[in-house]
Amino acid sequence: MDKSSLRSGLSTQNLDSSNPHLGVEFELMLDNLYGKLELKKVTPKLLLPDPVLIKSGHKTIWKNPDDFLKLFNRNFTDLSNYINNETTNKVYWITDSSADGCIFDNKTKKDYLFELMKKYITERILCKSCKSIDTVIDRNQELRKYNFRCNNCNNEYII
Ligand SMILES: [Zn+2]
Secondary structure: OOHHHHHHHHHHHHHOOOOHHHHHHHHHHHHHHHHHHOOOOOOOOOOOOOOOEEEEOOEEEEOOHHHHHHHHOOOHHHHHHHHHHHOOOOEEEOOOOHHHOEEEOOOOOHHHHHHHHHHHHHHHOOOOOOOOOOEEEEEEOOOOEEEEEEOOOOOEEEO
16 A cells, blocks of 8 residues: 555544544644645645543553554654653653553643644654655764655755
C-alpha cells in the first residue's frame, strides 16, 4: 500500500469517528499555511487520529500514540523527547513497546494533546519549503541535532 492510499484510508476512518471536528480543525490550520504559500495541492486532507486517553489517578494514559506516529513515520522517542523538552508535561513509555501506549505524569485532556500534536507536526514533520508531511528525520550524532529530509521536494536541513 502506498502512503497516499494509507492516508486517504485513515481520513475516511476518522470522518466516521466520534470527533470529526477535531480533524477538520487541523485541516483549517494547514489551509492557513497553504494559503500563505499557495501550495495547497502538496498534501491532501490530513486528519489526525483520535487519541484515546484514560485517567489513572493523577496521571493520564495515552493508549494509541502509535496511530499518530505511524501516520507520520516518526518514533515514540522523538515524540516523547519533544514533549519532555518543550512542555512542562512529562511523558513516559509504559513498556518497551509503543503499542502499549504512554503515560503523562499529570491530567491531560484531549484538546491539549491535539494542540501538542499540531505543534509537533509543524516543528518536526511538515517540510518548511513545500509543507509535505512525507519527511524523515535522522539523529545527527555530531551536531546532537537532527537531519530533516523531505521526500517530496528533497529539501534537507538541520533541526
Ligand atoms: Zn518539501
